[in-house]
Amino acid sequence: MAHNRTLELLSRLPKVDLHLHLDGSVKPETILELALQQGIDLPVYHKEGLIPHMRVGNECGSLIEYLSKFHFTTKFMQSGEALERIAYEVAQQSAAHNCKYVEVRFAPQLHRNNGLTVEETIHHVVEGMKRGQRDYGVKGGVIVICMRNHSSKSNLEVIEGAAQFVGKGVVAVDLAGDEATYPPEFFREVFAESTRLGIPVTIHAGEAAGAVNVYEAVTNLGATRIGHGVRLKENRTILDMVKERRIPLEMCPISNIQTKAVPGWEAYPIREYLDEGLLVTINTDNPSVSGTDITNEYRVLADRFGFTTPELVKLIMNGVDAAFLDADDKLSLRREMEDEIRCLGVSM
Numbered sequence: 099m100a101h102n103r104t105l106e107l108l109s110r111l112p113k114v115d116l117h118l119h120l121d122g123s124v125k126p127e128t129i130l131e132l133a134l135q136q137g138i139d140l141p142v143y144h145k146e147g148l149i150p151h152m153r154v155g156n157e158c159g160s161l162i163e164y165l166s167k168f169h170f171t172t173k174f175m176q177s178g179e180a181l182e183r184i185a186y187e188v189a190q191q192s193a194a195h196n197c198k199y200v201e202v203r204f205a206p207q208l209h210r211n212n213g214l215t216v217e218e219t220i221h222h223v224v225e226g227m228k229r230g231q232r233d234y235g236v237k238g239g240v241i242v243i244c245m246r247n248h249s250s251k252s253n254l255e256v257i258e259g260a261a262q263f264v265g266k267g268v269v270a271v272d273l274a275g276d277e278a279t280y281p282p283e284f285f286r287e288v289f290a291e292s293t294r295l296g297i298p299v300t301i302h303a304g305e306a307a308g309a310v311n312v313y314e315a316v317t318n319l320g321a322t323r324i325g326h327g328v329r330l331k332e333n334r335t336i337l338d339m340v341k342e343r344r345i346p347l348e349m350c351p352i353s354n355i356q357t358k359a360v361p362g363w364e365a366y367p368i369r370e371y372l373d374e375g376l377l378v379t380i381n382t383d384n385p386s387v388s389g390t391d392i393t394n395e396y397r398v399l400a401d402r403f404g405f406t407t408p409e410l411v412k413l414i415m416n417g418v419d420a421a422f423l424d425a426d427d428k429l430s431l432r433r434e435m436e437d438e439i440r441c442l443g444v445s446m
């Protein structure tokens with residue numbers, strides 16, 4: 099187990115989180131309040147009782163099982179007010195872990211049951227994050243998600259909506275959902291549109307299916323970052339391509355173990371990837387579904403793989419390099435973080 103001093107240092111180190119789903123980051127306390135406000139029945143009316151409905155247990159066997167948890171939470175996320183509140187609370191939770199910069203992703207089409215437009219959903223998430231930045235000093239960007247089980251028409255609508263907010267809060271578009279059933283080549287037409295509009299792209303790939311999906315995401319969907327990429331290790335040629343192109347991997351250790359992207363920690367390729375010189379970043383994916391937070395992700399890596407403080411700092415700074423920020427903002431985030439790291443007595 100990580101030493102108390104290591105844990106204390108990990109929580110105080112400035113960090114970033116580039117892969118965090120809004121609907122996987124809802125506090126049970128917030129669900130209780132939203133249910134009352136919105137007049138929606140709950141299976142139980144106390145926090146502990148709600149957790150099993152929102153969080154996967156040790157027995158989670160696959161990505162499909164993991165994804166089933168989202169149906170519960172999204173029911174309460176159908177109003178602008180709820181979206182804004184949850185985005186704001188992400189900033190609050192990030193600040194509690196000294197997370198300086200967070201990219202929050204969400205799928206607009208999952209929040210339209212009560213009539214919101216795609217643009218309205220994005221507007222409210224952007225507003226919540228702006229308010230979070232004002233109150234907690236956490237900078238952020240929004241990543242707008244297309245879903246693998248949705249039609250091209252519905253996903254194209256999402257891309258068009260996201261385009262309205264580029265430079266005004268939205269930093270990229272993504273593709274999420276059931277990777278094994280819907281391979282990336284089904285979405286060439288959708289992401290041709292984001293490329294035409296000049297919106298940066300990250301794609302969930304190499305999580306519930308093989309490395310070839312990473313190849314397709316990079317070469318045909320225009321991805322400049324990859325969500326997870328755990329199974330990239332299965333193909334040397336594709337791994338070399340990702341390395342040469344310096345494509346960052348948004349790895350989410352706890353989630354990757356829960357979804358069985360690899361059979362267990364002994365097969366988790368993070369040490370291998372770092373030694374290869376891949377641009378690995380550490381993220382939470384879904385704090386409320388995975389029962390994790392960003393400090394915990396680093397703690398587990400220190401415990402399981404014996405990462406040293408300089409190695410953990412390297413992983414953190416990889417996240418700054420990989421952020422969807424323009425060069426000036428990236429440099430100022432880098433400087434702010436480096437100063438803070440030095441103040442903690444950690445040499446860079």
Ligand SMILES: O=c1[nH]cnc2c1ncn2[C@@H]1O[C@H](CO)[C@@H](O)[C@H]1O
Binds near residue numbers: 205274
């Ligand atoms: O790790 C993941 N892999 C693939 N899809 C995911 C993952 N985590 C969440 N979602 C999906 O993204 C939607 C929008 O946030 C969630 O509702 C869930 O279906």
Ligand SMILES: [Zn+2]
Binds near residue numbers: 117119325
């Ligand atoms: Zn994800």
